[in-house]
Amino acid sequence: MKILRYITITAALFLITFSNAQDPIKISVQEEADAPIVSKHIYGHFAEHLGRCIYEGLYVGEENKIIPNTEGVRNDIIAALKELGIPNLRWPGGCFADTYHWKDGVGPQEDRPTIVNRWWGGTTEDNSFGTHNFLNLCEVLEAEPYLSANVGSGTVQELIDWVQYTNHDGISPMADWRRENGREEPWKVKYWGVGNETWGCGGNMTAEYYADIYRQYATFMPGWSGETEVYRIASGASEDDYHWTETLMKNVPHELMEAVALHDYAVFDWSDKGPSVNFDEEIYFKTMEQALNMEEYVTKHIEIMDKYDPDGKVDLFVDEWGGWYDAEPEVANGVLFQQNTIRDVMIAGTVLNTFNNHARRVKMANLAQMVNVLQAVILTDEEKMIKTPTYHVMHMYKVHHDAKLLPSKVEDNIEYRGLPVVSVSASKDEAGKVHISLVNIDPEKDVEVEVDISTLEIKKIEGNILTSEKLQDHNSFDNPEKVTPKEFKDVKLKKGKISLTIPAHSLIVLQGS
Numbered sequence: 001m002k003i004l005r006y007i008t009i010t011a012a013l014f015l016i017t018f019s020n021a022q023d024p025i026k027i028s029v030q031e032e033a034d035a036p037i038v039s040k041h042i043y044g045h046f047a048e049h050l051g052r053c054i055y056e057g058l059y060v061g062e063e064n065k066i067i068p069n070t071e072g073v074r075n076d077i078i079a080a081l082k083e084l085g086i087p088n089l090r091w092p093g094g095c096f097a098d099t100y101h102w103k104d105g106v107g108p109q110e111d112r113p114t115i116v117n118r119w120w121g122g123t124t125e126d127n128s129f130g131t132h133n134f135l136n137l138c139e140v141l142e143a144e145p146y147l148s149a150n151v152g153s154g155t156v157q158e159l160i161d162w163v164q165y166t167n168h169d170g171i172s173p174m175a176d177w178r179r180e181n182g183r184e185e186p187w188k189v190k191y192w193g194v195g196n197e198t199w200g201c202g203g204n205m206t207a208e209y210y211a212d213i214y215r216q217y218a219t220f221m222p223g224w225s226g227e228t229e230v231y232r233i234a235s236g237a238s239e240d241d242y243h244w245t246e247t248l249m250k251n252v253p254h255e256l257m258e259a260v261a262l263h264d265y266a267v268f269d270w271s272d273k274g275p276s277v278n279f280d281e282e283i284y285f286k287t288m289e290q291a292l293n294m295e296e297y298v299t300k301h302i303e304i305m306d307k308y309d310p311d312g313k314v315d316l317f318v319d320e321w322g323g324w325y326d327a328e329p330e331v332a333n334g335v336l337f338q339q340n341t342i343r344d345v346m347i348a349g350t351v352l353n354t355f356n357n358h359a360r361r362v363k364m365a366n367l368a369q370m371v372n373v374l375q376a377v378i379l380t381d382e383e384k385m386i387k388t389p390t391y392h393v394m395h396m397y398k399v400h401h402d403a404k405l406l407p408s409k410v411e412d413n414i415e416y417r418g419l420p421v422v423s424v425s426a427s428k429d430e431a432g433k434v435h436i437s438l439v440n441i442d443p444e445k446d447v448e449v450e451v452d453i454s455t456l457e458i459k460k461i462e463g464n465i466l467t468s469e470k471l472q473d474h475n476s477f478d479n480p481e482k483v484t485p486k487e488f489k490d491v492k493l494k495k496g497k498i499s500l501t502i503p504a505h506s507l508i509v510l511q512g513s
């Protein structure tokens with residue numbers, strides 16, 4: 001009897017153990033003839049006159065003999081951005097844009113007035129970094145410039161003068177002034193933002209009022225001499241403000257508007273955003289909850305756009321996104337300098353997967369911000385410069401630039417406190433290589449996945465992983481290589497199925513050929 005009971009208990013324990021074991025999560029990746037191209041512009045950046053993003057960050061001034069620079073821009077940053085292949089750069093704001101008068105930033109330095117940065121700490125700037133510096137930098141980086149124009153405190157004339165200054169190659173007052181200031185050829189700027197956050201710092205307007213103002217500005221923004229196609233971007237909604245998008249789509253004739261913007265930061269409480277490094281699991285969860293909202297916001301804004309624009313003429317630009325925490329305690333008010341950890345890897349990986357998967361309508365996105373501000377890819381301290389974990393995500397995801405989306409699906413996702421654990425997106429590049437980016441946001445548990453790629457012709461699979469022991473791990477000026485991508489070998493390909501275990505809080509990019 002005793003033996004029988006022992007066998008029964010052992011068998012029951014055996015069953016419990018095995019019924020608790022998680023089956024691999026099934027993911028499918030397929031090719032679809034009419035799938036969209038993942039625009040490289042989804043991997044765009046944003047540099048505002050804010051804290052140490054421009055001054056003491058990107059730009060150290062031509063007179064600086066200690067930090068090697070090109071026209072005042074740090075050479076180490078130029079090299080790092082080139083390696084990233086940044087496709088576009090948005091400037092000069094942000095909130096700063098609606099206080100900025102571009103004419104104050106061209107011509108001889110001694111004639112330039114100062115500007116008080118009223119939104120960001122009230123610092124007085126000397127306008128030494130202006131239109132020429134920015135557009136020349138974009139040329140060096142081979143990135144498309146995206147100029148964010150002043151609607152809140154500017155005029156229609158000021159904006160059309162800026163377009164003429166940068167784009168006109170004939171004889172005109174502004175083109176002549178550009179030549180006087182040392183630049184013969186126009187830069188041919190394509191992307192123009194018509195105001196920024198006009199519901200807030202850009203003028204506290206209602207959607208209806210802004211739609212009318214937008215129509216007025218956009219009317220006077222053609223290309224000059226027919227050479228440059230000007231791409232006008234309407235200042236868009238924040239998060240789930242669907243009324244804003246609906247009003248723009250309804251009230252603005254679509255031939256006046258090439259894109260509508262959307263801003264969404266991963267912030268769980270604007271009055272107490274939590275620390276950038278010393279956060280606990282509860283804060284991590286709340287941040288990820290916000291970051292994953294991007295999927296819902298993008299889906300619903302697109303639904304509205306589809307209703308008014310079924311042919312997809314107007315694009316969606318998420319021209320500000322990223323994690324936003326309390327600034328590091330040592331920095332002054334309004335500087336927004338924060339560290340960047342594995343939590344930021346989780347935000348970037350999941351949000352970029354969302355953008356890739358919605359590539360049909362999402363044609364541009366701009367991570368906020370590029371240097372020393374919010375979820376930066378680069379941090380500087382005097383002559384030192386480091387690449388953050390988010391830099392490495394952007395570098396790993398570079399494979400998706402202008403590749404064709406491969407629609408993917410997580411069939412039976414599991415949850416971490418109600419949030420989907422695994423995120424995926426995939427694409428096929430011109431050479432026929434398939435890339436699958438996978439993120440496991442669970443802070444503690446590894447997850448086994450099985451990716452069905454049986455309809456794709458893949459014979460070889462390899463990959464890279466970005467992770468670290470703790471969620472709080474980051475790169476510092478003393479330890480700049482703590483979080484860097486490593487080769488990932490634990491992946492098998494058998495009978496059209498890829499099997500792997502994604503370690504807790506990790507991001508993996510697989511390459512199939």
Ligand code: AHR
Pocket residue numbers: 048093094095096196197320368369374
């Ligand atoms: O990126 C920081 C600020 O966030 C921008 O200036 C503004 O547009 C947004 O509110």
